[in-house]
Structures are given as structure tokens and as C-alpha cells.
Amino acid sequence: LVHLVTGGAGFIAVTLIKKLLEKGHTVLALDNLTRGNIAYIEPFLKNPSFTFAKVDCADLPTFRTGLLSALNGRRVSDLWHMAANSDIPAGGADANVDLRDTFMTSFNAVVLMNEQRIPTIHFASSSAVYGDFGRTEIAETSGPCTPISNYGAMKLASEAQISAAVELFAVRANIFRFPNVVGVPATHGVIFDLLNKLKKDPSILPVLGDGTQQKSYLHVSDLVDAMLFIAEHGQNKLNIFNIGATDVGATVRFIAETVKATASPTAHIQYGVGDKGWPGDVPRFRYSVKKLTDLGWSPRMNSEQALRLAIKEIAAQMGM
Amino acid sequence: LVHLVTGGAGFIAVTLIKKLLEKGHTVLALDNLTRGNIAYIEPFLKNPSFTFAKVDCADLPTFRTGLLSALNGRRVSDLWHMAANSDIPAGGADANVDLRDTFMTSFNAVVLMNEQRIPTIHFASSSAVYGDFGRTEIAETSGPCTPISNYGAMKLASEAQISAAVELFAVRANIFRFPNVVGVPATHGVIFDLLNKLKKDPSILPVLGDGTQQKSYLHVSDLVDAMLFIAEHGQNKLNIFNIGATDVGATVRFIAETVKATASPTAHIQYGVGDKGWPGDVPRFRYSVKKLTDLGWSPRMNSEQALRLAIKEIAAQMGM
Numbered sequence A, B: 001l002v003h004l005v006t007g008g009a010g011f012i013a014v015t016l017i018k019k020l021l022e023k024g025h026t027v028l029a030l031d032n033l034t035r036g037n038i039a040y041i042e043p044f045l046k047n048p049s050f051t052f053a054k055v056d057c058a059d060l061p062t063f064r065t066g067l068l069s070a071l072n073g074r075r076v077s078d079l080w081h082m083a084a085n086s087d088i089p090a091g092g093a094d095a096n097v098d099l100r101d102t103f104m105t106s107f108n109a110v111v112l113m114n115e116q117r118i119p120t121i122h123f124a125s126s127s128a129v130y131g132d133f134g135r136t137e138i139a140e141t142s143g144p145c146t147p148i149s150n151y152g153a154m155k156l157a158s159e160a161q162i163s164a165a166v167e168l169f170a171v172r173a174n175i176f177r178f179p180n181v182v183g184v185p186a187t188h189g190v191i192f193d194l195l196n197k198l199k200k201d202p203s204i205l206p207v208l209g210d211g212t213q214q215k216s217y218l219h220v221s222d223l224v225d226a227m228l229f230i231a232e233h234g235q236n237k238l239n240i241f242n243i244g245a246t247d248v249g250a251t252v253r254f255i256a257e258t259v260k261a262t263a264s265p266t267a268h269i270q271y272g273v274g275d276k277g278w279p280g281d282v283p284r285f286r287y288s289v290k291k292l293t294d295l296g297w298s299p300r301m302n303s304e305q306a307l308r309l310a311i312k313e314i315a316a317q318m319g320m
Helices: A011-022 A038-044 A060-071 A088-093 A095-115 A150-168 A190-200 A220-233 A252-263 A290-295 A303-317 B011-022 B038-044 B060-071 B088-093 B095-116 B150-168 B190-200 B220-233 B252-263 B290-295 B303-317
Strands: A002-006 A026-031 A050-054 A076-081 A120-126 A172-178 A180-182 A204-207 A217-219 A238-242 A268-271 B002-006 B026-031 B050-054 B076-081 B120-126 B172-178 B180-182 B204-207 B217-219 B238-242 B268-271
Touching: A002 A011, A011 A026, A011 A038, A011 A076, A011 A220, A026 A038, A026 A060, A038 A050, A050 A060, A060 A095, A076 A095, A088 A095, A088 A150, A095 A120, A095 A150, A095 B095, A120 A150, A150 A172, A150 A238, A150 B150, A172 A220, A180 A220, A180 A303, A190 A204, A190 A252, A190 A303, A204 A252, A217 A220, A217 A303, A220 A238, A220 A290, A238 A290, A252 A268, A252 A303, B002 B011, B011 B026, B011 B038, B011 B076, B011 B220, B026 B038, B026 B060, B038 B050, B050 B060, B060 B095, B076 B095, B088 B095, B088 B150, B095 B120, B095 B150, B120 B150, B150 B172, B150 B238, B172 B220, B180 B220, B180 B303, B190 B204, B190 B252, B190 B303, B204 B252, B217 B220, B217 B303, B220 B238, B220 B290, B238 B290, B252 B268, B252 B303
Parallel strands: A002 A026, A002 A076, A026 A050, A076 A120, A120 A172, A172 A238, A180 A217, A204 A268, B002 B026, B002 B076, B026 B050, B076 B120, B120 B172, B172 B238, B180 B217, B204 B268
Antiparallel strands: none
């Protein structure tokens, strides 16, 4: 039995695959390598329990052929659907990006679950499905979901299709609503962007927005730990969980100052105007993870601890 | 300025177009005529304020070309997006039906709003976005939405894309979560199905499920009245409203008995087993319309009154 990981050469999949292999599972990773990087999964390639195939999951015939060829007669027990566009502003500029990479990958994953009798899907959803709730704390029961980015819209669309699949044929689905996740290998995100700016000019650190944006951050090691915990302990056919830190989060100001202290202590931080980094950005965010803590899981690191560790790791990854 | 109605030859559009024309608006109706019927809008064709074009809105180039050609230089002020698959069981058997007709029509409508600078969209969503809340009363703030049909999933996906559009470029969006709607011209639905069965054999009326399914029903004249009321009085850029009767609904047993009394009083009603008519059917349903009544609108008919009128109208339409 095989654990299938779509988006298998992406940021979060790298940590997920490592832990699945440690647990003794056989893993097949698929990725179209547009945002994922084969270098990230290089270390797994010598493990006989691991297979990788370059496959574009947004195209159903390609996905089906690539999957069946790589499976070579084996069956899939668990589909970890991680493939998605990860560049939210790019999806705002062109709605087709998230239609294709964030939604059609999910739609096709569900079609293949039905066709290939894959019982269980674990889906990397996002807190972006909620939209801007202002200062209201967001629980899984909060509604209506009014996403303010095409990325969030297509994550919600994916959840919806998976939810219907659970009624129609699927045995089980776990939907993880991710917070902002930090760690390595970083490919995008606020830390990555800030460090890149300092790499170009160590004397000045321009920040999008006024620095007051406050969000909850989780380290990728905690995130994957939570996913595996929910996969093991979720009680229902369809389990929807917010995953996040238990604190109220950290500000962009904290991130900028920690990046500066780590990479270029003499840099001048130059803040922008307004509390949104870009259209579709959610300025502040109170995320309830009570359902998850009630199930028995808590993160090891709070937002600021996760950020401090990730900034160190990403600076090292970038040779700074 | 033109009011554009997609799915313009469908059940609800017929009443909507009638009222828009009565209000003095210019109306352009588009429909691919797969489920809609040109006969329904025949009476409008002699009205100089009305134009119809056969266009498949699920295909973007076709939609764009057909729209621009029919507009002939005019601009759209309001897009009433009514096009969708209306056959929920068909969408359960083949997910591509709702992907194409329920979601891609919406995605393309949003793309063309952006391209053609159409400020306002009014969207025919559905109570099916919620899924099965059991005996819990469903308000707009209820969550999480866990649709149990591909139809409900693709309506929720459409809502999500519209919600993001409001953040990114759209001026205004009204999302109407329809209940079960009854009236003429009937093309599908429980009344239509039951009358068809009696037409084939007036002596026996087989009913899906045990007849205890209880839902709220609204007459199409009340529904369109509510849509126009929300369009005029909604307070926000994005207005999401449940539309429905204010009562707890009527049972399938009530419908079967009224159909029998209207069309074939001597027929024997034969109930099935279980409280779901088909996979994806929601057995009972408590629908809060407090947000709408607080805004100042109430339906003229309750569920049983709406059903009685619709059964009379549909029987007449079918020559019974």
C-alpha cells in the first residue's frame, strides 16, 4: 500500500515525506516541478520505499497515466493532496493560475480517488478560505467563508468537492486549514522575501505595509506533526481542522526585526503604508485551534519561536 | 445599460426577466438551451428591450464572443448569473457536469466582469452549499459548509470565486442561497417527477424515500421578488442571503398527497424506504431567513401555499 503525495517536491511535502518514511510507509511523490524542486527530495531518492514521478496533476490524463505507471500495480491507501499554487499574488493577477494549480489538481485527485478506489484523502487547505473576519476569532464553525484571494477561493472550492466526495464515494477525508507555515526549504513567503531583499542590499529592508499585520505562524515540523495526529485521531468520515499556534500571532514588525538581527543588524527597516501587504492579504487574524487542542494536540513552538527558528534555517539555506 | 441574464431560458430566469422588463430594464439573455427552452422566453422576443442569444457560458471564448456580439457596443450594469446544471443526481453520476455547467459558467462570468468592467453580479447560489446540518437551523453564519452533492460543491466554489472578485475588482456582489423553488415553467424537481409518474400510470404514485423528508419551499414569484429586494436594499459590497419561506417546510408526504388530489385522486401512493431520496439529498432542513426578514422582506406564501399553487400550475403546464 502506497501513500501518494501530490505536490511532492514542495515546501511542506518534504517534511511530510520524511515523517511518512520514518513511520515505515511506502511513498510515491508526484510533482510538476514548476514550484517544487527535485533537489528538495534528492535525499529520499536512494530510499527503496520512495518513488518520484514528474507529473502535472492539473491535467487529468497526465495525472492518471503518471500515477498508474508509477504505481506499477500497487494500490494507494492514502492520498496526501499538497499540490497547489503557492504564489497568492500571482493568482490574483491571473485567476487561471489558481483555477488550474489549486482547484483542478484537487478536482482530478477526487476523480482518481473514485476511479482507483483510493479510500482516504488528506487535504492541505488554508486559513485563506475564511477571508477577513477582522478581530473575530475564527473557528471551523465560522461562516460564511468569504475568501479574498483566488487562492483562498480555489482552496474552498477544493474542500467543497472533497466534502461531496465523502458523501458520494470516499471513505474518509481530512481537511487541514493551514495557518502561515514557516521553515525550510523556503520557496516563498515573508521571511524568504525579506532575506532576499537584504541579500540584494544589506543596508535597507523595505517592508510591505506598516508592519502591524499580525498573523499566527506555525513551524512546518509542528504542522506535519498535527496532520499526522489528525489522520490518526480524527473521529469522523470528514474531519475539518484549523491547524495553528495557540497564541495570537506575531507582527510583520517582529519578523522584520528578527530578520534584520539575524542577517544584517545594521540595516534600516523601511515600512510601507496601510495594514495590507497586497490585495488578498488578511491584515490580522485570530485563529481558534481549540478543536485541535481538544483532540489532544498542541504545537511545540508558538508563533515567535517558530519564526525565530525558521529565520535561522532560511538564512542558512540562503547562505547568509 | 443592459441587465445580462445567464441561463436566461431556464426556470427561474423566466420570472426574473419578466420582472426586470416590467421595471423598464433592457435585458440580454444567454442560454446554451441544453436544459433551458426557447419556448419559455418566446413571449419576450417581441419586446424591443429584450435580446436572446444562444451561448454556452461554460466555454470562455464562446461566452465572450457571444456576449460582445449581442451587446453590440452597449455596456452591462448587472450580471444575473443563473446558468447552472439543474439536475443534481446527474452531477453526482458525473462530476464533470457540475464542474462545467455549475462552476465554469461562474468562473467565466467573473473573468468577463473583470475584462468588460461589469460592476455588479447577482448570483443564484443554493442552500445545497451547506450540506446536512441535521436539525440545526442554518443561518448564513453557519459553518463549516460541507456540501454533499457535486452541485452544492460547485455552487460553493462559485460563491468563493465571486467573493475573491469583490476584493480584487468587482464593485458589488449579491449571493442568493436559494431554497427549493417551485413554480412554472417546471423542468425538474419533485412535483414535476410525481406528475410525470401519474401521467404514465394514474393508478400508482411511487415516491422516493419514506415521505418524511421535510424541506422549505418557495414559490418562484416570491424568490425573484426577494432577489430584487436584496439587489436594492443590500448594505454591503458582498451580500450573502438565505432566501426561503419563514416556516419549517413541508414534507414529501404533503407534496405526494396534494399531487394525488390534484391530478389523480384515486391513485395509490407507494412510499420507499429511508429518509433520503438519492445520494446528496438532504433529508430535513431548517433554514433561517432572519437576515432577510430583518432587511424587511417576507414571502407572500409559506411552503405549503407555494406547493399548492405550483402543483396547480405545473399540472396545467403538463395538460393534466
